[in-house]
Amino acid sequence: MTELAQTVVLSLLVGGIYALVASGLTLIFGVMRVINIAHGAFLILGAFIAYTLWSQLGLDPLVGVVITTPIVFGLGWLIYRLLVRPIRNAPMSSTVLLTFGLALVVEGVMGEIWGNDSTAIRPSYVDQSFHIGGVFLPKAQVYGGLLAVVVLLALWAILTKTWLGRAIRAAAANPASAELVGIKVTSVAAVVFGLGLAAAGAGGAITGVLYSFLPGSHYLWIARLLAIVVLGGLGSLEGAVLSALIFGIAETVTAVYISPAWATAVPYAIVFFVLLIRPQGLLGTRLRDDVVAA
Amino acid sequence: MSRAAEPAPPEPPAYDLIWVGRGIALVAAVLLVLYPILSDDLYYQNMIIFSLVFAIAASGLSIITGLAGYVSLGQGAFIGLGGYTVGVLATRHPDTNVWLWMPLAGVTAGLVALILGFVALRARGPSFVIITVAFLFLVQVIAINLPSLTGGTAGLSLPIPTWDPDIANWPFYYTLVGILALQLLLTWWIRRTKLGTGLVAIREDETKAATIGINLPVEKMIAFVASSVLVGVAGGVYGYYLTFIDPRGMFNILLSVETMLALLVGGKATLWGPVLGAFIVEPLNEIANNDLGGGNTKLLIFGGLLVLIVLFLPQGVLPAIESLLSWSRTRGKAGLVGARIGTAGSLASLTGRLSLVERDPAVERPPLLEVTDLRKAFGGLKAVDGASLVVPEGSITGLIGPNGSGKTTLFNLIDRTIHADGGEIRLAGERIDGLSSWARAHRGLGRTYQITRLFREMTVLENVVAAQRSFSWGQLGRIAVSGPEARAAEELLEYVGMRAFRDQKASALSYGQQKLVELAQVLMLDPRLILLDEPAGGINPVLIGRMSEMIRELNSYGKTFLIVEHNMPFVLGLCDPVHVLGRGRTMASGTPAEIQQDPAVVDAYLGDDFVLEAADVADEPQEATK
Incomplete structure (x- = not known):
């Protein structure tokens, strides 16, 4: 029973981190219909930046989120301006290929800078745990999960409470009309791309404390993230959060009760079954076919 | 457009250009066949063998991605599946000639494509890409986790070839040349059939394609299987050539990336583009591996190339050359699209196509x-x-x-x-x-x-030919670009007055002209x-x-x-x-x-002021034509 309780709490904490990163991915899709395959790569980049801040300056990686996040935001903003914007009207598969290429480039650059060996961030509390009624909760997991929730709430507040958030939602609902009421959609899109990647970067700094990583880890992450947003319904923020929690549980339970080797297969299996049974995901909606101009 | 009352006759196709292209292809083919005889440089033979594998994979991919528009990043998995089919069978039956397993590699790839197709082809656009990537990783995880069958991460060693070491590469080389020829023949044939026009219609507008009689799941499934079977065979040959296969190598996403790059570089909707692309990309890969330190450099080159192609050369090399040539040919000449619509058509010529119904007005x-x-x-x-x-x-x-x-x-x-x-x-x-x-x-x-x-993106004629009156396997194989199907479509275009525009792209037409072509398209369904x-x-x-x-x-x-x-x-x-x-x-x-x-x-x-006598023609606001 305590093992189960522990598994559930831990998987919810992990789910919170997934939710943060997946929100960024689904936000980018919702506003600009771009599936950012490089999302996992920027997560790993966030982890490496946090690693450098920690190993060179002794900055705690979780505190370092304050620096990591703006850096990745800036990169995202720049990438949108330089690469995504020129092809914003091309078919969606073009942006998939573009961001896939981008992921390979980021992987290669990270390999050149930080090497292709497994890297870990190990602050002092990494081996300590909280003990609550027989349940062991590693401090890193607790701090990381809580921080992820805080950043996620901040993102949510930006989207719902600010003028920028309203502009973003307007641009997502109808870009042409948003232009007409004075929203500069491409500027909004650049900010969204930055915000989305920043969520990945923040998530990377957090997961860097929990798991070791190398440049090639981004494939595993993008598979996991895509599974989450596909399950939740592409473009749905609430769906992404919900399915991230489900996903955290499914993955942890598979690892604990079946075998860690098969836990890596969970995302792929989920993608298959969701798209087979309910292609629009949990909270996604099908679009009216006839309103899509030919 | 004051010059011509009658539309000018359509520009004659540039036959000389086609023949130059065919000449180049022929010379390249002859050089390819003769190369191992003329030179025994194993480095280049090896490079050509790899290029052939990717040319086959990319030409196969051009069916599902180039024609049907479904971007697959799982194409490399079929190379791996073929390799593993041969690997598993060859290690279990060491006394059997390894070449006998090659057709089975194709069968495995085709079967997996069929099963995957049931899932994957329900999804459109980006979801399909996601599924194909997920498929690739899933197969890799399975190959790793089933060591009793696949040897797990340790991989499988295939029997060493026993023939004369002087011609060590020849069997691999010429088998792959043969498979490439078959694959090109298959791709070429599909492009010319009703199936091919159906696939392009699916790429352009899937919902619309269904309404003109195109059986979406069947045609997509055929395309998916056709794009994988010979790739599986090539994968078997590839695995045998390597003599060692493991999940990280055979199901590496970079195989898919390289295939996709070959397709994109050459031109995804062309016949020869994928071959050209493979012979550009694979040598680059070899250079990256041998002279530039491999690993990260390779990622930078592949990733960078992918980004640059999508941004600056989305059509690929061959179409870019083609449009450059046609631009220089037609420069200064007026286009046809502004010409007047013909009015000559009569239904009398169409009676073979449209069934005439006798009707007694007295009967209810x-x-x-x-x-x-x-x-x-x-x-x-x-x-x-x-x-x-x-x-x-x-x-x-x-x-x-x-x-x-x-x-x-x-x-x-x-x-x-x-x-x-x-x-x-x-x-x-x-x-x-x-x-x-x-x-x-x-x-x-x-x-x-x-x-x-x-x-x-289709011509006016292709738009009309694309309609399928009924479903039969025989009909899918019928040639669409010439012969009775094309003639029937031309008659219908004549009737609506759009015959002079038959070789124009539909996107070049005005809104009214498009309405007429759409009518002809629907009439093709009878x-x-x-x-x-x-x-x-x-x-x-x-x-x-x-x-x-x-x-x-x-x-x-x-x-x-x-x-x-x-x-x-x-x-x-x-x-x-x-x-x-x-x-x-x-x-x-x-x-x-x-x-x-x-x-x-x-x-x-x-409205209560409506009177029909005010029967002037439409004064309603013009529809936005986009």
Whole structure:
């Protein structure tokens, strides 16, 4: 029973981190219909930046989120301006290929800078745990999960409470009309791309404390993230959060009760079954076919 | 466009250019075949062998990605599956000749493609890409986790070839050349058939493709299997050539990336592009591996190339060269698209295609289309809310109603562009509400769109040829680009007055011209019932006149029409009976005269100052043509 309780709490904490990163991915899709395959790569980049801040300056990686996040935001903003914007009207598969290429480039650059060996961030509390009624909760997991929730709430507040958030939602609902009421959609899109990647970067700094990583880890992450947003319904923020929690549980339970080797297969299996049974995901909606101009 | 009253004859195709291209291909093929005999440089033989594998994979990929528009990043998995089929069988039966397993590698790849297709082809666009990547990783995880079958991460060692070491590479080399030839033949043949035009139609507009009779799942599935079988065989040869296979190598995503790059670099919708691309990309890969430190450099080159291609050369090298040449050829000449539309067509020439129906006006006409209590809600909005109407056989029935009353949605439900929530639809007595769009088209339902939906990248002729009257395997294999199919399409284009435009891309046409081509496209189905969504909307008065003339003429040949239109003189002059739709329900039905008197209709739609005598042509706002 305590093992189960522990598994559930831990998987919810992990789910919170997934939710943060997946929100960024689904936000980018919702506003600009771009599936950012490089999302996992920027997560790993966030982890490496946090690693450098920690190993060179002794900055705690979780505190370092304050620096990591703006850096990745800036990169995202720049990438949108330089690469995504020129092809914003091309078919969606073009942006998939573009961001896939981008992921390979980021992987290669990270390999050149930080090497292709497994890297870990190990602050002092990494081996300590909280003990609550027989349940062991590693401090890193607790701090990381809580921080992820805080950043996620901040993102949510930006989207719902600010003028920028309203502009973003307007641009997502109808870009042409948003232009007409004075929203500069491409500027909004650049900010969204930055915000989305920043969520990945923040998530990377957090997961860097929990798991070791190398440049090639981004494939595993993008598979996991895509599974989450596909399950939740592409473009749905609430769906992404919900399915991230489900996903955290499914993955942890598979690892604990079946075998860690098969836990890596969970995302792929989920993608298959969701798209087979309910292609629009949990909270996604099908679009009216006839309103899509030919 | 004041110069020509008659449209200039279409530009003769540049035959000399085609022959130059064929000459180059022939020389390259001869060099390829002779190379191992002329040179025993193993480094380059090795490079060519790898290039051949990717050329086969990319040419296969051009069927599902280039023609059908489904971008797959799982193509490398079929190389791996082929390699593993041969690897597993060869290690278990060490006394059997390894070459005997090669066909089985193709069978495995084809079967997996078929199974994957059931899942993957339900998804469109980006979801399909995601699934193919997930598929690749899933196969890799399975290969790692089943060591008893695959040797797990330790991999499998295949038997070392026993033939004369002097010609060590020849069997691999020439087998791959042969497979490439077969793959190119297959790709070339598919491109010329009805299947090929169907696939391009799917790429351009899948929903529309279904309404002109294209059986989406079957045709996509054929394409998917056809794009993988020979790749599996090539993968088997590749695995044998390597003599060692492991999951990280055989199911590496970079195999898929390299295949995709070869396709994109060369030109994804061309026959020779994938081959050219493979022979550009694979040598780059070798250089990156041997001279630039491999690993990260390779990632930078592949990733960077992918980004640059998508940004700057989305068409690929071959189409870029082609458009450059055609630009220099046609520079300074006026285009055809502004020319006048022909008016010469007569139905008499079409009697082979359109069945003539003898009709006795005295006999009560049976209903051809019966819609009963049809419903569709979008969230809380009830767009169609219990609509019922009857279209008598041989009639020109009108459907009018205020904007937002559900007319187009009703059309979409009738041809299953969208799925109804409830209600019954019968065509000639048979219930069709459970049928797919293409099955409805095969039973005689044709439909045009308010905002025309031609396949923009296809020529006018291809647009018409793409329609499929019925489904049969034999028909899919029929050649579409010439012969009887093309002739039939040309006759229809002649009839609507658009024959002179047959080789123009649909995207170059004006809105009115597109309406005419869309009509010809629908006629290619030889439908019993034609649904026209605002045939007179947004086109000039002369064309409106011609349109109603054609509708009458086709009607006299037995075609039944259901027409949505806001141009009241047009509707009330042409249609009988007329149904009026309001708030998703049929609020009135009757002859034009009765409709004009109906107080509810006058109140909801026509307005009390409506008089038909003001029968000038349409003064309604022009439709945005985008």
